[in-house]
Amino acid sequence: MFKIKEVAEMAGVSVRTLHHYDHIELLQPESVTTAGYRLYTHKNLERLQQILFFKEIGFALDEIKSILDRPDFDRQRALRTHKKLLMEKKERLEKMILTVENTLRALERDERMENEEMFKGFNMEDIKKHQEKYAHEAREKYGKEIVEQSEKRVAHYNQNDWSGIQSKMNELFSLIASRMKFGPADQDIQTAIGEWRQFITDHFYECTPEIFRGLGELYVADPRFTKNINKFGENFAPFLREAINIYCDNLK
Amino acid sequence: MFKIKEVAEMAGVSVRTLHHYDHIELLQPESVTTAGYRLYTHKNLERLQQILFFKEIGFALDEIKSILDRPDFDRQRALRTHKKLLMEKKERLEKMILTVENTLRALERDERMENEEMFKGFNMEDIKKHQEKYAHEAREKYGKEIVEQSEKRVAHYNQNDWSGIQSKMNELFSLIASRMKFGPADQDIQTAIGEWRQFITDHFYECTPEIFRGLGELYVADPRFTKNINKFGENFAPFLREAINIYCDNLK
DNA sequence: CCTTGACTCTGACGTTACGTCATCCTTTAC
DNA sequence: GTAAAGGATGACGTAACGTCAGAGTCAAGG
Known part of the structure; x- marks a missing residue:
């Protein structure tokens, strides 16, 4: 439960603004003390966030209200x-x-x-x-979704590639992750790395050692990628990079 | 000499807005016909542009007026x-x-x-x-052993750090994308590329020209990466690769 | 226990930057 | 020469708060 000033400061709006939103029934606090003090919950904050998003884009407050209050929102x-x-x-x-x-x-x-x-x-x-x-x-949400169709097609096109890679990746990475304690030069890990490279070559492009090394760097360098990959364990990305480097060194 | 509607359409504002600006003496047309029609000159347009710039940033109209009217503006x-x-x-x-x-x-x-x-x-x-x-x-960039610390640092990055990294990337890529029409050798693009490399060096590992080129290749070759990166524009990935190559060539 | 200062409440009027008529006059095109 | 399109001038409306005023509430400290 937050008092009005706390909420105002968190969201970067004025207290008066919150009063106003209460008045027009756009955002009403979950509860009110006997003294009449407004008390906001986390749920209220979520709604406030929504409101501010819509506002930033340029919607009027009453439009926002009717959007947020629709049961199918x-x-x-x-x-x-x-x-x-x-x-x-x-x-x-x-x-x-x-x-x-x-x-x-x-x-x-x-x-x-x-x-x-x-x-x-x-x-x-x-x-x-x-x-x-x-x-x-x-x-007209229940009408026909033409706009979405085009999006889906694009998504679908990559979805095949994606799930293919993803499952292979998961398989190999899980194996690697389970053997991290043996160090990046571990035989089974190195085999998996080789398989991974072959898979890329087969399905996408000739994965030269140079590119493969770059890929290892990428796992560490690209934040989106790193985030995904680190679910396999703490420091998995750097570990993988190291394993790839060892693999490439041994090719010579 | 432009009539009011022309000006309104050029600048993307309403006729009423121009009336208003005339009324509050923020922007008064250079001349008026005998019938009372407002006629705007190129100079008036320049002032209107100024007004809109200031407005976008959040100045109030009377503030803008006093700013623009100051003799030392x-x-x-x-x-x-x-x-x-x-x-x-x-x-x-x-x-x-x-x-x-x-x-x-x-x-x-x-x-x-x-x-x-x-x-x-x-x-x-x-x-x-x-x-x-x-x-x-x-x-603190000039501290010790940055490169070797890279792995440790990455391990301790939190959500905030990732957000910062992501926004830096977005910033640079957006800038590059906005200047694609000037070709990959464009000065600003090259500067951004340099910044990007520096950023990688600062936050992850020493990004040698060789590795950097490899990254450029990956942007094109790796479908997952290409997908993410192409939201910045058609053929953004190949363009980026080319820009990186030019950048690296110029290092010698 | 009382004071004090920070916080809160509810009206109510003010403000900014136009939007929106209504009414009337000009200009342009056919 | 007539209609359509554009222009002008009030005057009132409005959205989203800002800004008091007047009064109650709360938490800490003397």
């Missing part, structure tokens, strides 16, 4: 849409930054900019269109 | 400030995107997020903290 789906819209907004900002840069360059060379050139990134219509689409989509 | 200086602020805003957005991603992940794994974790990107103070942290890190 899907938080996960909403979040994915949020991400898309936020990235669009980011692109818009990037365009604006380019415009500023162009303006600066033009100013330096004492040139004159094209009229439309001056306002790139300001036009919000793209974003608005997307918002409308989102609202429409959500409203 | 330096457009070039202002633009440079704009750029900085816009980039900060972009970072804030990137953070929000990360927060959305984290929320999604937590939702998938049915985890519960930390209370403050939920609101990253919403209040600006976080940004400052992160910047301080980065500055601190950089200051």
Whole structure:
């Protein structure tokens, strides 16, 4: 249970804002003390987060209310849409930054900019269109999902490759993980490494020792990858890299 | 000389907005016809651009007015400030995107997020903290045995660290993507590539030119990586590889 | 036990940046 | 010469809070 000021500070909004949200019934605290103090729960915080996401994208508060209160509201789906819209907004900002840069360059060379050139990134219509689409989509959620179909196709295309790799990867990595205590030069581990390389060669591309070493580096370097891979154990990524290096050394 | 609707469409604002700006004496057309029609010049457009820049950053209209009307107003200086602020805003957005991603992940794994974790990107103070942290890190960059510490460091990275890494990557890749049209040898792109390499060196291991080239190959060759990376644009992976190769060539 | 300072409450009016009519006048195209 | 499109001027509406005012609440310290 959090008091109003705590919540305000956590979320970076004013107390008055929370009062307002209570008043318009957008976000009402789970409970109220006998003295009338508002008390917020973690659930309330989740809703507040949702509200702020929608706000950032440009929805009005009453729209947000009706979206969040709909019984079929899907938080996960909403979040994915949020991400898309936020990235669009980011692109818009990037365009604006380019415009500023162009303006600066033009100013330096004492040139004159094209009229439309001056306002790139300001036009919000793209974003608005997307918002409308989102609202429409959500409203007709039980209609046909044409938009999703295209996404699925792309996802599906890779899904085959993915699950193939994934299961092979899991198999090999589990084996390796189970033998970590024997060190990266362990015979069974080295065999598994070789199999892994062969698998890549068979299914994707010629995995030269050089590339293979790079792959090992990648396991450590790419945060998304590392995170996935470290579920096989503490320090699994560096261990794997080391094992790959030993494997490649022994090829000579 | 442009009529009001033309200007509105060029800049992506409403006619009413221009009326309003005229009324509050923020932007008054150079001339008016006998019938009372507003006529805007290129100079007026420049001022409008300025206004919109300031607005995007969050200034109030009367503040903008007093800024633009000050006799010592330096457009070039202002633009440079704009750029900085816009980039900060972009970072804030990137953070929000990360927060959305984290929320999604937590939702998938049915985890519960930390209370403050939920609101990253919403209040600006976080940004400052992160910047301080980065500055601190950089200051201590000249400590001892960085390379050998790499593995240990990685092992102790927490969620925050990963977020930082991811956002740095996103930042650099976004920048590169936004300048793809200038070709892989573009100066800014090359600078970003250098930064990226430095970043790997700082956080993981000494990234030699050889390894770096290998990474470039992997971006193209490895389907999983390509998939992730191509969200930055069509053919982003091959483009990146080419840019890396150019970068490495120039090191000799 | 009482005080004090930080926090909270509920109105209620103010503010910013336009949106939205309504009503009327110009200009342009056929 | 007439309609459609665009422009002008009030005037009121609105969204999302900000900003007091006046009063109660709570936790710590003297």
